[in-house]
Amino acid sequence: MTESNFGYEKIGNKEHSSRVRGIFNKVANKYDLMNDFMSLGMQRLWKKTFISSIKSVKNEDQIVIDLAGGTGDIAFKFLEKFPKNNFVNIIDINQEMLNEGRKVSVRKNLLSNCNFICSPGESIALRNNYADILTIAFGIRNVSDRKKCLEECFRVLKPGGIFICMEFSMPKDIMLRNLYDIWSYGFIPKLGKLIVGDETPYRYLVDSIRTFPNPEEFNDMIIKAGFISNTIKQLTGNIVCIYRAEKP
Ligand SMILES: C[S@@+](CC[C@H](N)C(=O)[O-])C[C@H]1O[C@@H](n2cnc3c(N)ncnc32)[C@H](O)[C@@H]1O
Numbered sequence: 001m002t003e004s005n006f007g008y009e010k011i012g013n014k015e016h017s018s019r020v021r022g023i024f025n026k027v028a029n030k031y032d033l034m035n036d037f038m039s040l041g042m043q044r045l046w047k048k049t050f051i052s053s054i055k056s057v058k059n060e061d062q063i064v065i066d067l068a069g070g071t072g073d074i075a076f077k078f079l080e081k082f083p084k085n086n087f088v089n090i091i092d093i094n095q096e097m098l099n100e101g102r103k104v105s106v107r108k109n110l111l112s113n114c115n116f117i118c119s120p121g122e123s124i125a126l127r128n129n130y131a132d133i134l135t136i137a138f139g140i141r142n143v144s145d146r147k148k149c150l151e152e153c154f155r156v157l158k159p160g161g162i163f164i165c166m167e168f169s170m171p172k173d174i175m176l177r178n179l180y181d182i183w184s185y186g187f188i189p190k191l192g193k194l195i196v197g198d199e200t201p202y203r204y205l206v207d208s209i210r211t212f213p214n215p216e217e218f219n220d221m222i223i224k225a226g227f228i229s230n231t232i233k234q235l236t237g238n239i240v241c242i243y244r245a246e247k248p
Pocket residue numbers: 020021024067068069070071072073074091092093094097119120121122136137138139142143144
């Protein structure tokens with residue numbers, strides 16, 4: 001049986017998937033609000049940098065996949081920055097998160113530019129060579145089989161397509177790392193209790209960041225999936241990394 005880390009616990013992929021679904025079920029309706037509190041607003045800046053890092057040769061007529069897209073925040077930011085005739089497929093394993101996203105898309109008048117698909121990242125329900133861009137923000141860490149997921153990202157992108165992934169990582173500077181640990185373990189679960197009424201999802205979040213591969217290891221996994229021209233951009237003292245690569 002293939003296993004993955006659920007925080008520090010090693011469990012089978014099937015159980016991992018179902019526990020991750022449970023975690024996001026609990027937080028779906030407060031997800032965006034909680035993100036702002038936890039990151040002290042930094043997530044908005046990170047996501048802005050992420051969208052700017054896509055650097056596609058064209059700005060219109062693009063098919064995008066936002067994998068592990070949750071409530072669609074990345075998809076909507078993309079469509080707001082590039083409003084001309086682009087289309088985003090928001091894919092997530094969790095229907096509750098997608099339902100929240102659909103409500104936001106209606107409010108933002110973006111529903112006709114989006115498609116919401118409930119599907120696991122390990123077997124994306126889309127054809128080969130389909131998309132120009134695939135984004136995955138703060139999602140790959142939660143995926144049960146990351147190798148399979150990266151292979152799927154490769155499969156669904158067109159040749160020349162852009163893969164762009166943003167994920168947490170651990171600060172290298174020891175002072176920043178200590179502060180980060182105090183914030184992560186001392187405050188984030190308490191905020192979770194206050195805002196969502198449960199601290200368990202946020203204990204999982206802080207542990208999962210610590211058990212995710214370091215940037216060099218994760219970049220190697222992207223290369224092994226077949227991607228080329230890889231770059232890693234480190235933000236806020238390495239708290240977040242943006243991985244960009246292309247399908248040859
Ligand atoms: C931290 S949220 C990120 C949401 C969004 N990308 C953002 O930046 O706000 C992680 C998302 O990954 C989804 N997820 C977890 N495992 C998945 C999988 N195997 N396949 C697809 N989505 C998955 C969760 O349901 C959740 O919506």
